[in-house]
Amino acid sequence: MKRHLIGAIAATTALTSLSPLPASAEDVTLTYTMWDGNQAPVYRQCADKFEAANPGIKIKISQDAWDNYWTTLTTSFVSGTAPDVFVNHLSRFPEFLTNGVMVDLSERIAADQVDMNAYLPGLAEVWNKDGQQWGMPKDWDTIALVYNKKMIADAGIKEEDLKNLDWNPKDGGSLEKLLAHLTLDQNGKRGDEPGFDKSKVAVYGWATDRTDGYGQTQWSFLAVSNGFKPIDKAWGTQYGYDSPALAETLTWQRDLALKKGFALSQEQTGKLNATAIFAAGKAAIVPDGSWNIGTYRDASKMEIGFAPVPKGPEGRRSMFNGLADSIWSGSQHQDEAWKWVKYLSGSECQTIVGKAGVVFPARPEGVTAAEEAHKAKNLDVSAFVMLATPETTFPFPISDYASEISTVLTTAVENVLLDKGDPATLLKDANDQVNGMF
Amino acid sequence: MMKAGSNVSRARRRRKETLTGLLFVAPALVGFLVFYLLPTLRAIQISLTDWNLMRAPKFVGFANYTKLLGDENFWHSAWVTFAYVLYNIPIQTALGLLLAVLSDRLARAVSLRAVIIAPYLISNVVAALVWLMMLDPILGLVNGFLEIVGIGRQGFLASPDQAMVSVAAISTWRHTGLTALLFYAGLQAIPRHLYEAARLEGAGEWTMFHRITLPLLRPVLAFVLVTSLIGSFQVFDVIAVATAGGPSNSTRVILWYIYENAFKFNKMGYASAISVVLFVTLILVTLLQMRLLKADQSDLT
Known part of the structure; x- marks a missing residue:
């Protein structure tokens, strides 16, 4: 019996190896992986054009949700099954660089004379370390305020006024006045009216996702506009979370929810995203990233608008995060992979992506295409685009140990917002712990 | 001659x-070797190295283990896990026993048992997702109800003080049915005439439960306690879905901490060291439990 089995296996193997090879044997199939499911169909359009122009190269696009993406990618580096090209994030860049899993593109860029100034300023530079380029600019994101048009109108506020909001940690500026006015309790009393019951709020002025260590969409734009510097420099080793500017900002945010009742508190913010709270009509304003424009547009039945983040003591600031496409160093088809990456970062593909209106591509012509696509659907997205300049943005903090640092900082910020202790002390302890890792 | 011959044939038959x-146990044996023994040995091996997955592992001896002793996050996770076991096991076991005895003594309908076991048929991830939505502080059904009856909204999974109790409650909700079913099966092995005799002697329900049911149920009780204790120490999926170790680390149980180290921080060696410590602890706890409960003996003699 056993021998028969082995014989059968041997026979099958022989048959397989004897069977004629497929006609397209010389075809190279490249795998391209990303975490955003909304983008996969759009990049398929790019892939079709690319395949037509490059016979012999096939593109296979795979997608894995953010939470699994990095685990899958890392383990596939080990097992030698990683995708040839993958969408890369700045938080992973240092770790991937240290471990040599990416290909340096600078020589190929020079050989093909690719113009690295064809992107929005800053997007190519963040992926450059000591003259070596580890990724080609793909897209970018900024933060803006998403608001419910009807609630704004019902409160007697002009949309124009939302464009000139200011904020400071002392009295919250015109932003806090606005949020107070937009908050409604169950008796219909507004937050700035006498008799407002903060324990029975029906609609909150302000809601965010649960906080994380960077507060990209939750508080970073306020803190940095108040003078907070998350890290000393790109690839730095000194985090600045002990800064009073951050403690003041988070204290204001804590009190806005716990003392005043104008914002959803950390304890009331479940794992369902702020998008869900907004779509359910429980919040008037949610600060969120440009990658979520489509989600708000599709998830909420109400009319929505976007306003720029408020002007703080040091001006308007949004985090500016640039994604890139990188080539795996273990890829067997690096020449073909480079062709694909060059196409992805080129004008044709980025214009296709822009037209789909899911993200803002790295090239200005892609951004214009995206703005027009949104305009066709009656959405003015200029609040995101106007901030995409070096003066009004700050970069995602790039450093080693990003995952561990993020875990430590998340807990510290959570504790501040949950009123578990003195903000300055909690943040200083976390900052010491983080800086001790280097 | 004759004797020797029969011996040979008996030996041959025995072989x-x-x-x-061996052939019959082979599938299970192969499964055990490939999916349990090998990974365990490999984990022990990895735990002696510094390995970030992407570069070759570096041998570091017992450094991971010594680091563990001074790691307050590890001790915190051990304590949090212990708290979870304390919330989970007594209630789950008592409820399961109560349901089993009630359905044995009062209502022996199959449909009733089917209802009791239903939550167990839902996967942990789905159960966690459903409860995550129902317990949401603002949008959840449960909080809507609590507000109507005047208790007011609770943070549940979003509150550092309530998250662990909420996770334990979800697990209890899901597992009590299975526990009840196991107890119910155990009750069927108790001879009915013992109850009849006791009743003739004038014993009440409580005395019968205390003197007959409980002692004769001990092997089943031991099985339930051992398996549910091991399961509780390894709580992971509900936490991965519902809280991700938060808020404020209040549900950062050992398995979540292992997962973080292995797949978020890429510290494979350290993660393996914690796994080995958990493994050894569980073996010791199980041995102790078996001994205390005299799990290998029955009182039915």
Whole structure:
């Protein structure tokens, strides 16, 4: 019996190896992986054009949700099954660089004379370390305020006024006045009216996702506009979370929810995203990233608008995060992979992506295409685009140990917002712990 | 001659029986070797190295273990896990026992048992997702109800003080049915005449439960306690879905901490060291439990 089995296996193997090879044997199939499911169909359009122009190269696009993406990618580096090209994030860049899993593109860029100034300023530079380029600019994101048009109108506020909001940690500026006015309790009393019951709020002025260590969409734009510097420099080793500017900002945010009742508190913010709270009509304003424009547009039945983040003591600031496409160093088809990456970062593909209106591509012509696509659907997205300049943005903090640092900082910020202790002390302890890792 | 011959044939027959027996256990044995023993040995090996997955592992001896002793996050996770076991096991076991005795003594309908076991048929991830939505502080059904009856909204999974109790409650909700079913099966093995005799002697329900049911149920009780204790120490999926170790680390149980180290921080060696410590602890706890409960003996003699 056993021998028969082995014989059968041997026979099958022989048959397989004897069977004629497929006609397209010389075809190279490249795998391209990303975490955003909304983008996969759009990049398929790019892939079709690319395949037509490059016979012999096939593109296979795979997608894995953010939470699994990095685990899958890392383990596939080990097992030698990683995708040839993958969408890369700045938080992973240092770790991937240290471990040599990416290909340096600078020589190929020079050989093909690719113009690295064809992107929005800053997007190519963040992926450059000591003259070596580890990724080609793909897209970018900024933060803006998403608001419910009807609630704004019902409160007697002009949309124009939302464009000139200011904020400071002392009295919250015109932003806090606005949020107070937009908050409604169950008796219909507004937050700035006498008799407002903060324990029975029906609609909150302000809601965010649960906080994380960077507060990209939750508080970073306020803190940095108040003078907070998350890290000393790109690839730095000194985090600045002990800064009073951050403690003041988070204290204001804590009190806005716990003392005043104008914002959803950390304890009331479940794992369902702020998008869900907004779509359910429980919040008037949610600060969120440009990658979520489509989600708000599709998830909420109400009319929505976007306003720029408020002007703080040091001006308007949004985090500016640039994604890139990188080539795996273990890829067997690096020449073909480079062709694909060059196409992805080129004008044709980025214009296709822009037209789909899911993200803002790295090239200005892609951004214009995206703005027009949104305009066709009656959405003015200029609040995101106007901030995409070096003066009004700050970069995602790039450093080693990003995952561990993020875990430590998340807990510290959570504790501040949950009123578990003195903000300055909690943040200083976390900052010491983080800086001790280097 | 004759004797020797029969001995030979008996030996041959025995060898053949051994072979058949081995053949029967082979699938389970192969599964055990490939999916349990090998990974365990490999984990022990990895735990002696510094390995970030992407570069070759570096041998570091017992450094991971010594680091563990001074790691307050590890001790915190051990304590949090212990708290979870304390919330989970007594309630789950008592409820399961109560349901089993009630359905044995009062209502022996199959449909009733089917309802009791239903939550167990839902996967942990789905159960966690459903409860995550129902317990949401603002949008959840449960909080809507609590507000109507005047208790007011609770943070549940979003509150550092309530998250662990909420996770334990979700697990209890899901597992009590299975526990009840196991107890119910155990109750069927108790001879009915013992109850009749006791009743003739004038014993009440409580005395019968205390003197007959409980002692005779001990082997089943031991099985339930051992398996549910091991399961509780390894709580992971509900936490991965519902809280991700938060808020404020209040549900950062050992398995979540292992997962973080292995797949978020890429510290494979350290993660393996924690796994080995958990493994050894669980073996010791199980041995102790078996001994205390005299799990290998029955009182039915």
